[in-house]
Amino acid sequence: MDFQVVVLAGGSSKKLLPLVSKDVPKSLLPVANRPVLSYVLELLEQSNLKDLIVVVEGEDTDGLIENWISEAYVDRLHVQVAAVPEEVGTAGALRAITHHLTASDILVVSGDLVCDISPGAVAAAHRRHDAVVTAMFCSVPVTGPPESGSSGGKDKTKKPGCYNIVGLDLTEQFLLYIAAGMEVEKDIKVQKSILSAVGKMEIRADLMDAHLYAFKRSVLQEVLNQKQTFRSLKQDVLPYLVKTQLRSEILLNGAQAEENGNEKDAFSNNKVMLSQLLANASTPSFHELYALGPNGFAPAERKIHKCCVYLASKSKYCARLNSIQAFSDINRDVIGDASHISGCSFSVHNNVIHPSAVLGSKTTVGPQCMLGEGSQMGDKCSVKRSVIGRHCRIGSNVKVVNSVIMNHVTIGDGCSIQGSVISSNVQLQERAVLKDCQIGAGFVVTAGSEYKGESLARK
């Protein structure tokens, strides 16, 4: 369908410390015992998109991701990996691979997206409107289930700030205004020209940018070329395109001039008639009406381009792994409410226990749990709503609630873990009590210690 896919698998995000490290870049963080990147790759695979470019930030993580992809996806996907230096931003990353982009439209997907929305829908909306950019928005996920009061404290601190102010037209097809993040408290400025062209604008704050964009390649390349200062797609490129949609002098020079040029060169009266016939027959959006001018015929041709949105329906699952809170939420959702994404078959008890896992006597694994390959649990343990990775050794009398435990973790007898994230190779000695903690890889929690709401990492 003439689409090229770029997956932006960022490097190690500061927000996710201490979970991420040199050995575990963000895109390889496990969600239900699978790297988060695999969710995106599989989503694309399902949509029959098998030719991908994965852009990785940082040279050292590049190798890890390359290895992982080549192992997991050989014979399934045709993946090319490009490494870009850190801190170039999403726009910079695209700039670095810009000359590899050849298809007429580019689909840019963030590598930390976990969703079940078909990217085809976005692409189709993009094509249908002949848009310059189409962004996917989904409703902001409700963070944390109500019963997990433990993580409630975190919610309050994280929630403000991830507001997006999004202006849509009444048909919810076009993007009229976008302001990301912190600018909420300030006044927002909406362009008069857009408002008068549209008539009514719907301002919404309950939408989340899913970081799945379809760009017209020529436009994307031109913007990236001309605006060397642009670093982020979300904060620079998208707002720029949205702002200039009714006066895109600079923008479409490349793309549109070509088309217009062709038409003028041809001079054929027939062609003009033909294009007019087609134009008259299609239902015009406000863009076209504006371009026509108030009386149907503007004195000078006004150049416009369209910025579209695709609103995912509320029944779909969509989340981004961009914070520790999101990490535990997604882990919980993937084995819980949105279990169809995980690709695992759940047992009658609504949990997944690998056949090679060993459970001691009187150990219970509740619903919405996952127990990885080769893990062992002692007697009288109880696991609720948690993910336990591969080859973990868990002693007796251990309680795990609402937590994520990665691989090769050793947990001594009598530990209690609640609402925490424990990275790989961590050792928990006897009777350690953790509540709402994040523990970096290889850390050793001494016996009998008690932590609450802390983030621990090896120095």
Place this chain on the structure above:
Amino acid sequence: MEPRRAPRIVIDPKVRQVGFFAPPDRSQSVPLHQNSNSPSSPPLSDLSPSGNSLSPVMIPPPRHLSDLSSRAVPVGFPPNRLLSPLQRFSGESVIPVGSYNPSEFASPSVGDFFEDKNARSPGPRRRSGVGGSGKFASSLPAGGFELPPEVKPKRLTTVSVVSNLQPNVNEKVGEQSIDNQDGRGANSKPLKEKTSKAERRALQEAQRAAKAAAKAEGNAGSGVANSVNAKTGKASKAPVQKKDNASVAASEKRGGERVTDKDRKKDVPHPRMQFDDTSRVEKAKKRAVVKQTEVRNRVELFRHLPQYEHGTRLPDLEKKFFRLNSVHPAVYKVGLRYLAGDISGGNARCIAMLQAFQESIMEYSSPKEKALNRDLTAKLNSYVSFLIECRPLSISMGNAIKFVKSRIANLPLTLSESEAKTNLLSEINKFINEKIILADKVIVQHAVTKVRDGDVLLTYGSSSAVEMILLHAHELGKKFRVVIVDARPKLEGRLLLRRLLGKGISCTYIHLNGVSYIMGQVTRVFLGASSVLANGTVYSRVGTACVAMVANACGVPVIVCCEAYKFHERVQLDSICCNELGDSDAILKVQGREEINDLKDIANDENLQVLNLTYDATPSDYVSMIITDYGMIPPTSVPVIVREFRKDQILI
């Protein structure tokens, strides 16, 4: 599976299509005279009955090329032809089965987490070896481009390649179906149900082949075929079972319909399917690309027309954007825009479709062992059936399709592929230019003579031809006034109004319910048409008949402007038998006025039937004159034009 399917084969109605649709890799043994026979027969037989003997009540079912040819081709070939599936199967079974180790693919997604790199099984290591060897600098050169100054361009490393391209190899091995999906490439049928369907089809073909072979060669042949049967039967079950424990979710997702070219071309729906025939509707639904949920309460008389739940089809089609391999992107885009209602109007839809066809022909290359004109016709058929699912074809589009197909069929076999393609492209261009653009110009020239100073011209809706007439008359400096009559729910007249006002033409805008008043002032009525039928009936946007009737009652001449390519030899006496149903919600709801949308809550009432007709038929009595590219004619002369027009289309 086998005992259940076996009796069906005997009575399978698809047998009648045998003559036309040869299996994809048919060998040279396909009878030659079949090739030489078909190009001439279908289009000709298409015409003769309607042109010669046209009784006023006869409603000849519209002919479809595929249908016709399948009827026309004698049934004498099967034994010959049916050998080929057998050959194919035996050929496939030779493919080395041992090259895949199913256990390798046991759980590729879950199994390969980064921590396990050290302890990975021999399987993944082998695969990483493949990946390693595939790790080369991509063919795109790294330097030498004009580079953005800041960031150095990046070399792409290919880390994973899809290496197994032979279709259907995996199936035989019976390994996990996720891998199945990839391995199949172009021929892909990844989904569970579809896989089994394909298998069933294969089975069926094999069985048929077995029968043919048994007839032809005696017992020896059937033995081979039976072994083939057994094999395919086993293979079909294996992936299904594995799939089940692999992933419930994935199977749901992949449940989207994907039908191969071969399937689709066999099942081109009849353009005028009767939608009250439940069994056929069910069948059509199964093969449909677009998910079609039918509206529950349909008006009694219009049960035979398709009416779908609005708002469910578009998102569903959008989802399948990347999965529809059989549909060319350009065609897909056009279909999407039909479905969304972005393009409307007979000419525009027709041009958009033809341009999409042109694009697809440009990128077309005929597979080996296949004649271009046959394969391209099949492709076109699949496109057309896709477009029909998006929105029923207009008659103009039907005529254009017929034209393209006849051109393809008449391509000389001696032409090379590129020559044939350029030939076709120029033919389509010629069609657009001559039959639509130039025709419109001629119509404008004729019609302008009917506009005098001081006239009050009435038009209904928005017709491209009428608009051009009005603009041209204005350019000539004629002084006249225009009354634009419009109607809900589409309100197409508003765009016309805007454009005419922009040119400085004085207009009156009125809704259809005020037409009896305004008709007193009007001196001429200009109407567009979707089609003109052989008995002079004008088939046009709903409301046209009403306007024409009022005009007739007031003694105002009604002039219909219609390009000759929209004429059709069918005869229609009412608006019931052939029509299109629009979205019933569009009538119930008034956009942007929430305060009067109180009908919403009773929309699902069982006693409520909402009818949103798209077209209606204006009897020829109300039409004073039809202006076509062949001149100004009375409605009674339409059959002549149809005859002449068709003749030249066939003869060229």
